[in-house]
Amino acid sequence: MDLSILGYQFMQNAILSAFLGGIACGTIGVFVVLMGMPFIGVCMSHAAFAGALLGLWLGFNPLLGAFVACLIAAAIIGPLADRGELSPTTSVGVIFSLMLGLAFLFMGLMPGSKSGALELLWGSILTNTRSEVILLGIVAAVVVGLVIAFYKEFQATIFNRDMALAVGIPATAIFYGILFLTGATITVSLRPIGGLLIFSLILNPAAAAYQLTYNMKRMFFLSAGFGVLSGWIGLMLSYLFNIPSGATIVITSSVIFAIATFFSPKRKVKRWQKAASRFN
């Protein structure tokens, strides 16, 4: 294998982006998996995609559009989910379809070449600039830093939000903080991974880590590690076979999930539950 490719800045940027994006997405994914809110994340990632396309159409920074759209989606979906007014399946169905509809509407209205829009759709880690890598690094550092600083508040909120409130933890603020971090992570990962695929990189590494441990701290480490591994292996496959990098990264994360599920020590819990239900 020719390693001279590593000498090029575009490849260095891509490797760094995969590393930082993997850590940020893997860390956020732990909240998404343990708080049972994949529907919120799916809606937010598609809102980010629509917001970025709006930016491209109207001529302002697509990342700003993505971030604002994420926050708006969180501000709408969060309270609805909070009050139990919409079931997860209903809200994901309605808002997901609305966001995709808006995204394709903006794409259709966009004059001239659609290459920028397609890049946001499929992702293009190999064209990441140094400033985008720095932005990704800032978001990854903020996400990891906040998880370390407020670990016990996050842990209590993940376990049970009402219980966390009852012991005096501001669990509602923590929950909306998690949504905000999810929005920020999705926004900066949008270009390298792609609007249609970003949520898989948030969900799959955390879902794989969830299969392997009963320790929450270890789950954070494993999930971030799987995120990085997905990015690097996916990047290598993309380079070797000249195929879209967003797709190879997400497929790699899915394969890691499948392997983790196969070797999961928690599979026996399912067997144990089945056995118990036979006696009830």
Next chain:
Amino acid sequence: MNHTVIDIEDAVVSYREDVALRGVSLRVASGEFIGIVGPNGAGKTTLLTIINDLGKLLSGKVWVLGNYVTKTNRHSLRKQIGYVAQLQNIDPKMPMNVREVAMLGRYGLLGLLRRPGRHDWKIVDDVLELVGMTHLAQRPIGHLSGGEQQRVAIARCLAQEPKLFLLDEPTASLDWKAKTDIIELIKLIHNSRHLTTLLVTHELSALPVACDRIVLMKDGLIWGNGSPEKVLTDENLSQLYDIPIPVVKARRQESTPT
């Protein structure tokens, strides 16, 4: 006479069109053990949750431990109130063990950016021993039975070192042995830690032994209030649950341990 620690004045709570409390007033003295009894939908859980402000008042006032409960002081008040909710489904794969879950009770007290130290872990280990869960301290929380999970919830509350102890049907869906064990444990903790306790339960047979006072609730109102001997009569229970007196008598005999 002991001083008042809870004073609820004309509390009204509504969940959209359903009124859960219709102007309830209740005063609780320090050290009292109060049993709250009533049919489903009577407002018992809501009565507990307005004390720690998890339930939202439409009108009225709640005075707890020397302060009216407001948005600004609710977090600090909650740190002094132990609350055991009804048994909840815990994900069997949840990556937390029993000791970590009991430690959650101390997180509010510790405050932001402070980590639990040796002293906090010692308190957690002591309360786990008190509730008889030391041998399961390292087990994943989702692998416990319902009775064991309720013991951990009680340990979590005690780790909080509360002044008030609120329990919402802690024995629901447990077997008879687990029910009696949990009620005995609550009484033991109430006495040894000099707590003020409010217990929502359907375990009528255990109440006369455990409680100083019984509050009967129906349709969002306090329907009866007094000593267990005075309040828990067959006539009262017949009207409270809308069932004939002979049926009440028969059911009470069935539920009395021989």
